[in-house]
Amino acid sequence: MNKTRCLCICGPTASGKTSLAIELAKRLNGEIISADSMQIYRGLPISTAQPTVSEMQEVPHHLIGFLDPCEPFSAARYVELATPLVQQLHEKGKLPILCGGTGWYMRALLEGRSFGEDLPDPRLRAELNEMPALQLYEKLQQIDPVRAAQLHPNDKKRVCRAVEQFYQTGKTPTQLLEESVPGESPYDALLLCLNFHDRQKLYDRIGLRAQAMLQDGLCEEIRLFWQNYEGTGTAAQAIGPKELLPWIKGECSLEEAMEVLCRETRRYAKRQLTWLRSQKDAVQLFVDGQTPPLQQTMEILKERNWN
Numbered sequence: 001m002n003k004t005r006c007l008c009i010c011g012p013t014a015s016g017k018t019s020l021a022i023e024l025a026k027r028l029n030g031e032i033i034s035a036d037s038m039q040i041y042r043g044l045p046i047s048t049a050q051p052t053v054s055e056m057q058e059v060p061h062h063l064i065g066f067l068d069p070c071e072p073f074s075a076a077r078y079v080e081l082a083t084p085l086v087q088q089l090h091e092k093g094k095l096p097i098l099c100g101g102t103g104w105y106m107r108a109l110l111e112g113r114s115f116g117e118d119l120p121d122p123r124l125r126a127e128l129n130e131m132p133a134l135q136l137y138e139k140l141q142q143i144d145p146v147r148a149a150q151l152h153p154n155d156k157k158r159v160c161r162a163v164e165q166f167y168q169t170g171k172t173p174t175q176l177l178e179e180s181v182p183g184e185s186p187y188d189a190l191l192l193c194l195n196f197h198d199r200q201k202l203y204d205r206i207g208l209r210a211q212a213m214l215q216d217g218l219c220e221e222i223r224l225f226w227q228n229y230e231g232t233g234t235a236a237q238a239i240g241p242k243e244l245l246p247w248i249k250g251e252c253s254l255e256e257a258m259e260v261l262c263r264e265t266r267r268y269a270k271r272q273l274t275w276l277r278s279q280k281d282a283v284q285l286f287v288d289g290q291t292p293p294l295q296q297t298m299e300i301l302k303e304r305n306w307n
Helices: 018-028 051-057 075-091 103-110 121-128 131-144 145-149 155-167 173-179 199-216 218-229 242-249 255-276 294-303
Strands: 004-011 030-034 095-100 187-195 283-286
Touching: 004 018, 004 051, 004 075, 004 103, 018 030, 018 051, 018 095, 018 294, 030 075, 051 199, 075 095, 075 103, 095 103, 095 131, 095 187, 103 187, 121 155, 131 145, 131 155, 145 155, 145 173, 187 255, 199 218, 199 255, 218 242, 242 255
Parallel strands: 004 095, 004 187, 030 095, 187 283
Antiparallel strands: none
């Protein structure tokens, strides 16, 4: 079968994915499709580190800032939206470049997963949300110990979703995942994972970016977000809005809130690195330096006849 070529750049937050993707797109006649679960939302360009207006003028970007913050989103919805985009770019002679830190979205697309109809049940979800987190986690352990082992007991949102899937479909999340995988991927994909030998260098970048976000207007952006949306929807769970809410309420200083924000970002980056290192078919690019590994990437593409 003829497969669609697709270049993928994944990495932890603040690793330089956007810069590398833009430079590659300019050299390879490509366009960028975001693979980020929070950059999809409107109203949070700074806190979700969306590409700037000037960056998006340099190279066309897709699936950035298009969804209302109150709207839920999922891997199934991402695959539904991104799949035709990849095909359209391919038909125009453009190289689709997936770029983002939500590895599950990227993998779901690349593996050609098919998801069944996902109809929310507000009553069931409300009932599950009323349960204590540990009790809900214990229920998931009984239903699907494999999925439970992949989640932290305090990750109530994902634990709740896993239990909800079982009651909705009669199948465990692990069964649904196995059934969603096709026999063969429809893509000729190259996955580049930005990584670090020295994790502290990534943490330093996270601190510097947090300061840059403050200068760019982070506080006003989040203040307006809470005024307009009152904390509803998935976007309220993005790193930034929830960490600065205590400062907005006058419960702590801005310095204290920013320290929490940086701490949570480091924890998120650590989880991203764990996922990246588990991708056995990926090319690991170590980016401990300050500049994107553009030359190294071009050499890899040349070896694979991609340029």
